[in-house]
Amino acid sequence: MRLVFAGTPEVAVPALDALIASERHEVVAVVTRPDAPAGRGRRMVASPVAQRAEDAGIEVLKPARPRDEDFLVRLREIAPDCCPVVAYGALLPRAALDIPSRGWVNLHFSLLPAWRGAAPVQHAIMAGDEVTGASTFLIEEGLDSGPVYGVVTEEIRSTDTSGDLLTRLAFAGAGLLAATMDGIEDGTLRAVPQPEEGVSLAPKITVEDARVDWSAPALRVDRVVRGCSPAPGAWTVFRGERLKLRQVTPAPDRTDLAPGELAVGRNTVHAGTGSHAVELLWVQPQGRKPMSAADWARGVRIAAGEKLGE
Secondary structure (H helix, E strand, O other): OEEEEEEOOHHHHHHHHHHHHOOOOEEEEEEOOOOEEEOOOOEEEOOHHHHHHHHOOOEEEOOOOOOOHHHHHHHHHHOOOEEEEEOOOOOOOHHHHOOOOOOEEEEEOOOOOOOEOOOHHHHHHHOOOOEEEEEEEEOOOOOOOOOEEEEEEEEOOOOOOHHHHHHHHHHHHHHHHHHHHHHHHHOOOOOEOOOOOOOOEOOOOOOOOOEOOOOOOHHHHHHHHHHOOOOOOEEEEEOOEEEEEEEEEEEOOOOOOOEOEEEEOOOOEEEEOOOOEEEEEEEEEOOOOOEEHHHHHHHHOOOOOOEOOO
């Protein structure tokens, strides 16, 4: 099939690579979000997907909005058979959905209908799910509600951050998307409607969602920190300034601390929660680089009884 691939961030690149490497299909163009400012100089930078496509000599389309008429005209000229999608980042209008004869097929990083939305991996970790996966489905106008072609499953490890898990799913999902394209092309694959039960939503994680509630149990604190890593980053307040929490680990033997209360040892820093304590491993003070919690504690000289979150 003639494919137009739509995607933007680094997590979409493995799927693009898998389709470029396919001997059965041709990626004739890529659709991605417009260049965006990045780095300290805030210079305009092409998306990872755009950079990979340009390296491969593939035409790159960067519409400000996918409803723009010049983009729709060019897409009709290209006449793709199918448009595979991975984390494109914009809502596709009906006018675009109707162009490819085999539709737009999305690779979504959850086991649908669980965690429909922008942040499925983060929500799965924060909810304490033990298993997640990736699904390919035919895009409709509803939110991740289209019929499913295939799935792969992935165990969520107790130390996984959203970055860790998303990296594994990106590569497992790349193989799934390539296999889905094969099955659509040869007619061996049929999309199955999603069940009405088990629907859950995964909206984008806000900064407020990433704020740690020290009255919550230690397992919940740990899940929020892992689910919000690397972005947007879990955080709390210390002496009136924001402190990001890069890594913690539950410390079930430490039950003597009130929620948020800090205890500093020679090379350890513990904080109380609504159950037992967590040990702080890596933190990032406002305006500074990440550092070990022990180094941070030595620098700020924590007094007895001081708490996080106040």
